[in-house]
Amino acid sequence: MxxxxxxxxxxxxxxxxxxxxxxxxxxxxxxxxxxxxxxxxxxxxxxxxxxxxxxxxxxxxxxxxxxxxxxxxxxxxxxxxxxxxxxxxxxxxxxxxxxxxxxxxxxxxxxxxxxxxxxxxxxxxxxxxxxxxxxxxxxxxxxxxxxxxxxxxxxxxxxxxxxxxxxxxxxxxxxxxxxxxxxIADRFLEAVWREALWLVKDGIATTEEIDEAIRMGFGLRWGQMGLFETYRIAGGEAGMRHFMAQFGPCLSWPWTKLMDVPEFNDDLVDLIAGQSDAQSGDRTIRELERERDNNLVAMLRALKGQGKAAGRLIAAHDDSLRQPLEDTVPMVTVRRIVPVDWTDVNGHMNEGRYGQVFSDASEELMTHIGADKAYIAAGHSYFTAETNIKYHAETLAGEAIFVETRVLLGQGRKLRLGHAMKRASDGALLASCDQFLLHVSLETRKSCDPLPKVREAVERLAQRHEDAA
CATH class of the missing domain: 3.40.50.720 (NAD(P)-binding Rossmann-like Domain)
Incomplete structure (x- = not known):
């Protein structure tokens, strides 16, 4: 290690x-x-x-x-x-x-x-x-x-x-x-922090109003596009050159106090600390950390889904962590933590996410039998034709789960899988799924026989699971 x-x-x-x-x-x-x-x-x-x-x-x-x-x-x-x-x-x-x-x-x-x-x-x-x-x-x-x-x-x-x-x-x-x-980054933060102190000291804005200006506005743009690319868009079709020509002159206007520092004394500390306490002092640091982490996870996962900014990095790192499935019966096809953006108003996992978990399980099995990204790129895949999901217990954000998958049928163009989603801490059954898939040609969008290598892998796996039943 x-x-x-x-x-x-x-x-x-x-x-x-x-x-x-x-x-x-x-x-x-x-x-x-x-x-x-x-x-x-x-x-x-x-x-x-x-x-x-x-x-x-x-x-x-x-x-x-x-x-x-x-x-x-x-x-x-x-x-x-x-x-x-x-x-x-x-x-x-x-x-x-x-x-x-x-x-x-x-x-x-x-x-x-x-x-x-x-x-x-x-x-x-x-x-x-x-x-x-x-x-x-x-x-x-x-x-x-x-x-x-x-x-x-x-x-x-x-x-x-x-x-x-x-x-x-x-x-x-x-x-x-x-x-x-x-x-690099702290120099930007220092500039924003210094200007924020002046705005509070001069009575222009409170700590909460400044935070709202950031999180409701440019903070969202910066989180996924940064500074220069944001301003490039602001220049319209003419791009950055037009933006610089349009807004460059304002750099000489006395908009900011970035070259001056407010006197750091007890009065300023009391003013800032008092407003900060009024803004969020009813919540503990642990509660604020939990809120921050939940929001960051949801935002980073959104960027991951789009393959942009920090999300692209996480997606690539996620791929690097993937390991081949172990050839056990049943096969453990998914091991993961339930993210916060998968829950509904009741605080448990939304039913649509169960479908995603079982879909992820079938995709892992498809990769295992050779119906991987290259196979799909070559024009072949399995499509889900029918699913039957049963919900046995609540699944909460932050819980570790795993899915056990059995091949119930693997014959010709037909593939039937049985999934059991369980809680990692005690093995409790949370949900089960009976999934029926058909092999298709992505060119005709109609069912067809798998290529020999995949068909043989499916039939061999189905026989092994039947023998172990």
């Missing part, structure tokens, strides 16, 4: 630990806070519920998360080390000295810092070539972006290894080619 070390187990470090563990890595954590295990446990609980909802494929078995009394012990045997200690440069530099005295010289040594440049982190290190920045965004277990920032001294091999590892755990390593304070 691959091993990662997490130095600092707060909100960000806990998110890293969850992401690595749920992607099958062993995780070793160091944090001197006596409450670290409890706090990280809360992050892990959120991650276990939310991250698997993004995937249709079975995820790896979670790796163990252990806590260690020293940094040296935590990094023993680790191939990837993520530092997430408080944003104090001297502290980080001392941490790197301790880590490099104990860790594998070939391990990736990455920092979650949102502001410091890697050259600053490397200043008193023994092996500067080992250190880079991998700056994530909260919650790390759901948001895929990690800004990978090397310095001129960082080894090219370390950079590539970091990008490969981050890609493997479902993240998007954005290689920042030149180091700069606050990297």
């Amino acid at each position: 691959k091993r990662a070390a997490i130095i600092g187990g707060g909100v960000i470090g806990g998110g890293w630990a969850a992401r690595f563990s749920l992607m099958g890595w062993e995780v070793r954590v160091f944090d001197p806070d006596p409450e670290a295990e409890r706090k990280l446990g809360a992050v892990m609980d959120n991650a276990r519920r939310a991250l698997p909802m993004l995937y249709e494929a079975r995820m790896p078995e979670p790796g163990p998360v252990t806590f260690h009394g020293t940094m040296s012990d935590a990094v023993s045997g680790a191939g990837y080390i993520q530092e997430s200690v408080p944003e104090r440069l001297e502290l980080k530099q001392k941490v790197y000295q301790t880590l490099q005295a104990a860790c594998d010289p070939g391990a990736v040594l990455a920092s979650s810092t949102s502001g410091f440049k890697p050259s600053e982190l490397q200043a008193i290190s023994a092996r500067p070539e080992q250190i880079l920045v991998a700056h994530p965004f909260n919650p790390v277990y759901l948001l895929p972006l990690a800004e990978v920032v090397p310095s001129p001294k960082t080894s090219p091999e370390i950079i590539e290894r970091a990008k490969e590892i981050l890609t493997g755990i479902g993240m998007f390593p954005l290689h920042v080619r030149a180091e700069i304070d606050a990297h």
